[in-house]
Amino acid sequence: xxxxxxxxxxxxxxxxxxxxxxxxxxxxxxxxxxxxxxxxxxxxxxxxxxxxxxxxxxxxxxxxxxxxxxxxxxxxxxxxxxxxxxxxxxxxxxxxxxxxxxxxxxxxxxxxxxxxxxxxxxxxxxxxxxxxxxxxxxxxxxxxxxxxxxxxxxxxxxxxxxxxxxxxxxxxxxxxxxxxxxxxxxxxxxxxxxxxxxxxxxxxxxxxxxxxxxxxxxxxxxxxxxxxxxxxxxxxxxxxxxxxxxxxxxxxxxxxxxxx
Amino acid sequence: xxxxxxxxxxxxxxxxxxxxxxxxxxxxxxxxxxxxxxxxxxxxxxxxxxxxxxxxxxxxxxxxxxxxxxxxxxxxxxxxxxxxxxxxxxxxxxxxxxxxxxxxxxxxxxxxxxxxxxxxxxxxxxxxxxxxxxxxxxxxxxxxxxxxxxxxxxxxxxxxxxxxxxxxxxxxxxxxxxxxxxxxxxxxxxxxxxxxxxxxxxxxxxxxxxxxxxxxxxxxxxxxxxxxxxxxxxxxxxxxxxxxxxxxxxxxxxxxxxxxxxxxxxxxxxxxxxxxxxxxxxxxxxxxxxxxxxxxxxxxxxxxxx
Numbered sequence: 001x002x003x004x005x006x007x008x009x010x011x012x013x014x015x016x017x018x019x020x021x022x023x024x025x026x027x028x029x030x031x032x033x034x035x036x037x038x039x040x041x042x043x044x045x046x047x048x049x050x051x052x053x054x055x056x057x058x059x060x061x062x063x064x065x066x067x068x069x070x071x072x073x074x075x076x077x078x079x080x081x082x083x084x085x086x087x088x089x090x091x092x093x094x095x096x097x098x099x100x101x102x103x104x105x106x107x108x109x110x111x112x113x114x115x116x117x118x119x120x121x122x123x124x125x126x127x128x129x130x131x132x133x134x135x136x137x138x139x140x141x142x143x144x145x146x147x148x149x150x151x152x153x154x155x156x157x158x159x160x161x162x163x164x165x166x167x168x169x170x171x172x173x174x175x176x177x178x179x180x181x182x183x184x185x186x187x188x189x190x191x192x193x194x195x196x197x198x199x200x201x202x203x204x205x206x207x208x209x210x211x212x213x214x215x216x217x218x219x220x221x222x223x224x225x226x227x228x229x230x231x232x233x234x235x236x237x238x239x240x241x242x243x244x245x246x247x248x249x250x251x252x253x254x255x256x257x258x259x260x
Numbered sequence: 261x262x263x264x265x266x267x268x269x270x271x272x273x274x275x276x277x278x279x280x281x282x283x284x285x286x287x288x289x290x291x292x293x294x295x296x297x298x299x300x301x302x303x304x305x306x307x308x309x310x311x312x313x314x315x316x317x318x319x320x321x322x323x324x325x326x327x328x329x330x331x332x333x334x335x336x337x338x339x340x341x342x343x344x345x346x347x348x349x350x351x352x353x354x355x356x357x358x359x360x361x362x363x364x365x366x367x368x369x370x371x372x373x374x375x376x377x378x379x380x381x382x383x384x385x386x387x388x389x390x391x392x393x394x395x396x397x398x399x400x401x402x403x404x405x406x407x408x409x410x411x412x413x414x415x416x417x418x419x420x421x422x423x424x425x426x427x428x429x430x431x432x433x434x435x436x437x438x439x440x441x442x443x444x445x446x447x448x449x450x451x452x453x454x455x456x457x458x459x460x461x462x463x464x465x466x467x468x469x470x471x472x473x474x475x476x477x478x479x480x481x482x483x484x485x486x487x488x489x490x491x492x493x494x495x496x497x498x499x500x501x502x503x504x505x506x507x508x509x510x511x512x513x514x515x516x517x518x519x520x521x522x523x524x525x526x527x528x529x530x531x532x533x534x535x536x537x538x539x540x541x542x543x544x545x546x547x548x549x550x551x552x553x554x555x556x557x558x559x560x561x562x563x564x565x566x
Contacts, residue, residue, distance in 0.1 A: 050455050074461025081455050087319050087380075088451035088506040098449055102461040106445040132505055152460070 001026045002047060002156065002190070007056030009042055009212075016042045017212045019056075024205070026061070026155070027186045029178060031199035033223070034209035035233055040192045041082055043209070044158045047190075048079035060156060074102035079158040080149045082192075084141070086133060092144045093129040096120055099151030119151035122177050124170075138165035146174065150181070159191040163198065171195075175202045200224040201245045208232045220246055226257070291424045299427040300419055300527050300541075301520040303482055303489065304496075306433035308519025309440045309512055310475045311493020312500070316451035316508065317471045318372060321501070322384035324493035325361075325479040329390035331488040333364025334480040335414045336398040343405050350484065354429060358480035364394060365476050369468075416542040417482070417489035419527055429485050433478045437516060440474050444508035447471060451506055489542055491549045492519060498556055522548075 002024040009017040017039045024030050032040045045051040047058055049065045058065045060077055078099075090098075096119050100112040120126050123143040133141055142165045149157055162178075163171045178189050179202050193199050199206050199220065206223040208215040210232050216223060223229075224246040229237045238254030240247050311324040318328075325331045337360025341353040368390055375382055395415075402411040440447070446467045449457050457464050482488065496519045497511075504511045526544040533539055 045455075048459060050458055070458060070463065071461035074459065079455075079459050084456075086452045086456070087321070088316070088448065089501050090448070090452075090506055094448075094505065094507040098445070098452070098456075098460065101445060101449060149459075 001061065002188075003057075003059045004043070004047070005057050007043070007046060007053070007058060009039070009046065009051070009054050011042075015212055017046075020209075020212070020214050021056075022207060022214055022217060024188065024190055024207075026188050028182050028204035029189045029191065029202055030205045030207060031203035032190065032192045032207050032209060033194075033196060033199055033232070034215070038209040039212040040209055041160050044079060044160050044190065044192065045081070048077060048158055049073065050079065050081070071102060074152070074154075076154050077156040077158070078149045078152040078154045080145055080160060080162060082160040082164070084145050089132050089134060091130055091132055092125055092136070092147075093120070095133060095144055096125070096129075096147045096151050099148040100153075102152060115151050115153050119147040122150060122181070123147040124173070139167060139170060142166060143170065143174070155186075156188045156190070159189060161192050161194065163193060163195065171198070178202070196224060196229070196248045196250060197245075200247065201243075224248055226254075292422075295424045295427045296419050296422045296527075297524070299422045299430050299486060300523050302427075302430040302434050303417070303486055304492065304520035304523030305516035306430075306437045306478045306519075307482060307489060307492045308496040308500075308515040309437045310478045312497040312508065312511060312515050313440055313447050313471045314475045314493065315497055315501075316447045316506070317468060317475075318369070318383065319451060319453060320380055320383045321498060322381065322494065323387060324491070324497075325475060326391065326488060326490040327384040327494065328368045328387040329364045329394050330361050330368070330476055330479045331415070331483060331490070332391040332394040332398065334358070334361040334476070334483040335411060335488070336360055336364075336394055336401075337480065338414055338484055339398050339402055339407060339411065342407060342410060343401065350429060354481055354484045357484050358477045361476035361480040361483075362472060364390075365472055369472070414483050414487050416540055417487040417545075418540045418542065419486055420538050420540075422486060427485055429481050433481050436474045436478050437512075439470075441508075441512045443467070443470060444512050448506060448508045451508075487542070489523070489545060491553065492523065492545060495549045495553050495556070496522060499552070502556070 004023070005021045007017055007020045020043065032043070034040055042051065046053055047065065049070065053066050060073070063073070065073065093116070096116050097108065099119065100108060100115060104112050120129055123146055125143060125147055128136065128140060133144065136144065142162070146159065146162050149159065162174060166174060175198055181187050182189055203220060205217065206220055207217045208223055208228070215232050216228060224239060226237060226239050229235070229239070229248060235250070236254055238249045240249060314323050314325065314328065315321055334357045337357035338353055340360070341348070341356040345352065368387055371386055371390065372383060375386065398411060399408070402408045446462060449460055449462055450467055450471070454464055496515055500511050500515045500518060504514055523541065523545070526548060527541045530539040530541050530544045
């Protein structure tokens, strides 16, 4: 599990996170939600040691992220950032192959190739594997990056808006595949999602951040309801139940609630 | 092409004569033609690889030792070495030049940190400016100390002076190129940026330093022995990248062969066009290289529009 205790962070004097403490359990999908600027991406990059920790402590299965050697951590935890502007001309297969680097350090084995194949398969990238990244559409590129992170085969996978640029079909497919992987191999995914309904339908745990603080944490039913969402997003959203999941109708303003 | 290079030169020499052991032919082959050909191959291959690594480290396709102040810094270092310690060996001078090249490149990378990342063309512009400033300082001191003609020799690559005993330092660049190849995966990952590098467990600083040292020392050795060859490290990696992509494991051998081949070709042309005189290789490469580079730039444009 990932334990975050009393983490605070400032950028240029502005407080981004203040005294955040929470525990992300092992196995399953944890969704981070919250308005823009709530500190979701910062929290992810602190967990993944991309940003140096300023205050507090973060451990992954007991290992302090600031003390653990970076190559050891790379075999436990991987992250995909929000903006992946890679200027290098790599093929999809090359890119996904580099996901195996923490394991083979430059000498790929048969096992590494199996993982690369599986990751390509999972993201439906086989027809594109020989193409260069700059010849792909935004959504195809996004899938290639997710495949790279999956090939890294870590217990913990942090994904910052993995559904960016994806069409409906591929967005749903990606969430289904992640869910399968979480259930089949006990992996833990921590994902930032903007579409609250993906969080409601696929996440086991939802963490809501607001203004750099932990707002609330709970099951989809506990978080995706009208009062809680109104508090987090400062927006009145009607919530229905569809197929056993709460479903937020956030695109349209709801009938006002009658205060009693 | 290497064979052709061995056969061509101001003095008449035939293989038959070498085998019969006649006249000076064997001497010409061993003392001049073979060293020259080897020097060209080593220079071409290692400068191309340096350019490739440099472009990965800076994530910018327009960066190479002569557009980042590295070559000028090496020249300045060599000038300092010649001025202060005129009697020391070539090796010591090379070490001083390499130290200055590292310092200059470090300065370039520091400036790079402050540039907006979305302006790729700004990077080589700033590098050229930095190189211009360092070059101006070098010219000033060279003028003061009456060493201007030396500076001219160092900044325009030329192989006619390469004889046995005067090129062996270049083998060092061969060694560095091999190290570059061994680190190929790491440099490729660096090319994907800091975040991806850390995620994949790379020691970002260590790899950055390794690359910096390979590029700077290679440049310094080339400047000390044969003189800088501008744009070789720019054009060759760009061609290779267009065709092969940026996975260095595959691209490094291609860059090395293409760099060596291109330089050999330019050297042969330079030697043949006005026999028995020579046109410096830098001039030939400048003409052909800039044409190829323009073609690449324009080609990319139409690629982007499509």
